[in-house]
Amino acid sequence: MRFDTPVHLNAPVHALGExxxxxxxxxxxxxxxxxxxxxxxYTALRTSTHAPVELAARAAAESCTAAGTPPHRIAQxxxxxxxxxxxxFWSPAHYLAQRIGAVAAEPVGIQQMCNGGLAALVQAACRLLATGSGPALVTTADCFPQPGFDRWGGDYGVCYGDGATSVLVDRAPHGRSVRLLSAATVAAPVLxxxxxxxxxxxxxxxxxxxxLLPKLAKKEFLTxxxxxxxxxxxxxxVTSVVTRALRDAGVGPDDGRLRAAALPRLARHVMADAYEPAFRAVCAAPVVRLGADTGHLGAGDAVANLSDLLDRDDVRPGDLLVLLSAGAGFTWSAAIVEVNQP
Incomplete structure (x- = not known):
């Protein structure tokens, strides 16, 4: 999917567990x-005593302030x-709209497991272009406390950290931002x-x-x-979504503007043995490993990675960044973004 009409991701923020x-x-x-x-x-996992939506409200308020976007202007x-x-039995999206003062927004929940953050960005961008409405706010939030979840040992190849993310999707850049050039998605419901x-x-x-022990379900399924x-x-x-996203953006796999790529915040051996080889087979962008000091942030990895990449000293206006996301179901998504002038 190519976004010829400008769509900008403004003020990406991640609010980690305290x-x-x-x-x-x-x-x-x-x-x-x-x-x-x-x-x-992993060197550490972030943990929080707050409900996840409370972290999301904090991130959302920070995004709105950083982008200079009053919450009452948010359309979705x-x-x-x-x-x-x-x-x-409840709508967390409506809670967030009420909490931050997005009184004119249509609140919508996105449930695509750990690919949900990037899926929500694409949905917001398409809605923005189709309706010509005001900006959209995309948030994610997940916390994995005991006794309900075993964050360190409950799954294979990943440990889970607490955190929330927020980003504004708009037709004009405001503050620290990138332009969304393309996005691609592949699903494998057989899994x-x-x-x-x-x-x-x-x-x-x-x-x-x-x-909750996801590794038990995985073992049963694979058996x-x-x-x-x-x-x-x-x-x-992985190779398909990255190839399609690059093609739709009009970017070659070895384009000199490709500054960095960020992949899901999974365990090092999973990245080294599976994700990175697949990615490097079709794209020369340097892979930046993020999340060793946070853990996997559920639906929030993609926006948290974007926020961290924009903090790097070697990322400058005009650079291209690749975001790769994956979630249970399974679904994989990739997006190509271009760094805007500050």
Whole structure:
């Protein structure tokens, strides 16, 4: 998908959990063993005592201030998440609109698991161009506290940190921003059972009643489908979305303007063995590893990565950045953005 009409991502912000839990403490507390701690290479995970939507409200207020956009001008608020937001029968997007004063916004929830942040950006951009309405605010938020979630050892190849993100999608640049040139998405619903496993459907949420362990569902799924080529499917998906995003943006794989690429905040060995080889097969942009001191931020990795990339001293106006996102289901997305003049 090519965005010929200018669409800008303004004032990307990430509000991390207020505490950092060092990996050494997690090893001492038997939350992760030394072998996996070394393989995963996280130095710390961010944790919070706040509800995720409270972190999102903080990030949203910061984005609006930084972009000089009054909340009452926001036409749509899209909120993405992967895990419990604080209440069960409830709309967190509406809470955020009320909390920050986006009184004219249409609040919408986006549920595409960890790909939700980038999916929400694309939805906001398409709506903006189709309706000519005012700016959209895209937020994400996830927290993974015990006893409901085992952030250090509950999954394979990833540890989970608490945090929220926010970015304004508008037709004009305001403040620290990038122009969205293109986006591409590939889905593989054949893998949806990887986060469902063999467990029967439950009549009510079980969050907090038992600890959520995604790795058990993955083990059950892979045991039941031993011939399913998850690795090749993921490899092909990454190469496909990156190739399509570059093509739609009119950018060659070795374009000299490609300054940096940011991938999901997964464990180091997962990135080195799977994601980075697939990415480097089709794009020469240097891969910047982010998130070692935060953990995977659920739906927020893409916007958090954009925020971190714009903080780098070597990123300048006119540079191109590549954002790669992935989420259970499975869905992979890539976006090409160009850094604006400040």
């Amino acid at each position: 505490h950092a839990q060092p990996v050494a403490d997690a090893v001492t507390g038997l939350l992760i063993d030394e072998e996996n701690a070394e393989r995963y290479a 608020l899209l909120h993405a998440w992967t895990y419990h937001q604080g209440h069960e 949806e059972g990887m986060h469902r496993g063999d467990a029967p459907f439950s009549p009510a949420p079980t969050s907090g009643v038992k600890t 039941a489908h031993p011939a399913l080529p998850f690795g090749p499917i993921a490899h092909d998906a």
